[in-house]
Amino acid sequence: MHALASQLAAELIRDIDGPYALFGHSLGALLAFEIIHALRDSGVSSPVSLFASGTAAPTRRDDYNQGFAKPKSDEQLIEELRDLQGTPQEVLDNAELMSLTLPILRADFLMCGRYQYRQRPGLTCPIHVLGGKDDKATQEQLIAWQLESEGRFSLDMIPGSHFFIHEHESEVLRLLQVKLKMDLDGYLRKKDCYHHCS
Secondary structure, three states, X not given: OHHHHHHHHHHHHOOOOOOOEEEEEOHHHHHHHHHHHHHHHOOOOOOOEEEEEOOOOHHHHHHHOOXXXXXXXXXXXXXXXXXXXOOOHHHHOOHHHHHHHHHHHHHHHHXXXXXXXXXXOOEOOXXXXXXXXXXXXOHHHHHHHHHHEOOOEEEEEEOOOOOHHHHOHHHHHHXXXXXXXXXXXXXXXXXXXXXXXX
């Protein structure tokens, strides 16, 4: 995952020319976290916000990733997808589509299961965590995200399972908008003060 994050960060550097924020859901949250570290290592300023959704904190992967570190059979993967409640049954029943999708999903699960946390200085941006009340990630696993930043932290639990972001899309978008506006306002105040106070 660290190599992928470095590669993605190198591609993003060209496009970052002002305030930015990252959002990631599930594996995407870990990837966003690692991308921010890779960007920082390349001298890019911190984002306005990190939104980590639907997954345990980087330090809490051992108890969250049980069973993900070893390759799963097609049947096991399909059962896992059923448990996550985000894939329509007609997709799961489509053998041709699943034959194209399962290798990618298997790689995603393995990347998640084999993730190795690296101890580094904390991020400076706020971290906002979203969790599903009926999802696998516990509140304790989600709260542990606050250890990853010296900035503000928030946790919002939303009704639903792993794909609560789809089940309650309007609520999720409202939360993102409110928190991003607050963080961007804080960023602009700090930047303005830096230019006028120094």
